[in-house]
């Protein structure tokens with residue numbers, strides 16, 4: 001393991017220790033108002049085996065249900081094709097929609113989708129979530145040119161969402177500080193992903 005891989009590992013271990021156990025596996029955004037945002041075009045996504053990942057909108061308009069939640073889920077469909085399900089994306093600001101897409105894509109890029117699911121809310125699961133968050137913010141920085149202002153929009157939407165779902169301050173802080181650290185200090189997403197795959201023995205395909 002390289003030194004940079006070690007430091008990455010340490011960062012995540014620290015992040016994981018302070019994320020409470022009820023963090024869910026999907027990124028969700030809640031909006032109190034029924035305001036509809038324009039749904040963004042999803043980014044290109046390819047998994048670690050070089051397969052193209054498709055996006056599928058699964059909006060179920062459940063009116064009267066408050067708050068509306070925007071969520072993503074990375075999986076394989078019935079035919080075994082890698083997919084990302086996008087639900088209620090119009091409930092989240094565009095910056096956060098873009099973050100959710102890339103977070104879910106990261107679960108494909110790192111091979112999470114095809115690996116055995118770690119126990120829900122256990123340390124390994126939380127680490128996977130931190131890694132996906134990290135990759136998502138790196139891609140927004142490098143591909144979409146997000147600067148401090150863009151970052152702040154993502155962080156604000158993330159906080160807003162977690163607050164509405166009842167997360168305590170410490171979880172919001174920890175999650176935001178993880179993406180801030182990645183955004184400010186990490187190299188390109190591709191290199192980071194390669195490091196993760198290498199550690200998992202998935203680099204050669």
Ligand SMILES: [Zn+2]
Pocket residue numbers: 025026027103104107128129132
């Ligand atoms: Zn996730």
